[in-house]
Amino acid sequence: MTFRSSTTTARTSSEVRAVARTQTLLEGQNGIGTVRRTILPGGLRVVTETLPSVRSATFGIWVQVGSRDETPTLNGATHYLEHLLFKGTQKRSALDISSAIDAVGGEMNAFTAKEYTCYYARVLDTDLPLAIDVVCDMLTGSLIEAEDVDAERGVILEEIAMTEDDPGDCVHDLFSHTMLGDTPLGRPVLGTVDTVDALDRDRIARFYKKHYDPTHLIVAAAGNVDHATVVRQVRRAFEKAGALSRTDAAPVTPREGHRDLRTAGRVGLLNRKTEQAHIVLGMPGLSRTDERRWALGVLSTALGGGMSSRLFQEVREKRGLAYSVYSYTSGFADCGLFGVYAGCRPSQIHDVLKICRDGLDQVAAEGLSDEEIGRAVGQLSGSTVLGLEDTGALMNRIGKSELCWGTQMSVDDMLARIAAVTPDDVRAVARDVLGQRPSLSVIGPLKDKQADRLDEAVA
Incomplete structure (x- = not known):
């Protein structure tokens, strides 16, 4: 394993932009691609794994926020927000978002866990710029309109009902609650009918503003990708949205905790x-x-x-x-x-x-x-x-x-x-x-x- 470090600069039309730090974390070997990381001035991390032998690419953005970051009254907000980011931005409607990826035969989805959320799109390598633009737009330009919050509430309640109809799945949520009790880790990722019903646009928007800061985000791309090109396209998308204005910001460190879990006989x-x-x-x-x-x-x-x-x-x-x-x-x-x-x-x-x-x-x-x-x-x-x-x-x-x-x-x-x-x-x-x-x-x-x-x- 080798480790190299370098710096790259880029220019706007009027000034030299802040320096981005790039590191080679893993050299490609035995069919495994080279992994590189760049930290942009706003604290946004971009990690890629380059595999020239394939014709596809998957682009994702990870957010260091999950259901364990919710208060009891906000239970389900992280997952609710995951849905809402597909509902439209200043540039695209919900249909524009889905049809853009469908038109190139790609697939796009997201998932929410207890400690993180991920949004991703998988496309042909030639369509990677489109995937980057769409997913970055969703993360930085979501409108979170009140009417979308109200409309999506029914969808999420149906998802909760679907989970409850599958006892083989539901029993794992019950086990988490049995072991961890009424704590952020013990509560369900989807929330409950009562908590989802109580969430409104303002509370979800505040949650979005607090947790979707570039310092909490990690961009990851794998496949037939060029690291420098991905960094340049991601940086352009985030700067257009005004999301990298804090040039002195540093990425948050991996989550830590001090829970001493001692349960027995529950x-x-x-x-x-x-x-x-x-x-x-x-x-x-x-x-x-x-x-x-x-x-x-x-x-x-x-x-x-x-x-x-x-x-x-x-x-x-x-x-x-x-x-x-x-x-x-x-x-x-x-x-x-x-x-x-x-x-x-x-x-x-x-x-x-x-x-x-x-x-x-x-x-x-x-x-x-x-x-x-x-x-x-x-x-x-x-x-x-x-x-x-x-x-x-x-x-x-x-x-x-x-x-x-x-x-x-x-x-x-x-x-x-x-x-x-x-x-x-x-x-x-x-x-x-x-x-x-x-x-x-x-x-x-x-x-x-x-x-x-x-x-x-x-x-």
């Missing part, structure tokens, strides 16, 4: 008439900066990451108690979650819970076999590489890395970190994470006697 139950009972059994995990996260990833893969994983074999293959069963990890700036999900017939819920709890306890006490760990290392390595086979995934990687860690790690370095995980590392993190008393979330049509027995799974 049970969240949503009694609902569904065909299956949906369960998540889990405990506090690791933050995304914890060096043990590589070992936890191997552990989670071995436990419930595929058809050969221990829980899949025990619950589905040997006993036929569930169709879907898996484990997962969620890492935030200051804490994390580890969970095991299963969907089963309500009459089988206690059998499934016992198998999962016994399996976690056994691995916490005895660890995994070397064979299981070796298989998990191979599986995790392969899925990491296969998950980076398109420019959209590459854009996500470099954008999220810049936002969450402030650094870039090559694919080879990631594979080396996974390969370096030892059986002792996995057994140690199993004791630390799985050795904790779990909590439980359930959605399903449970009878009173079944509900009364849920505490047995977390005792």
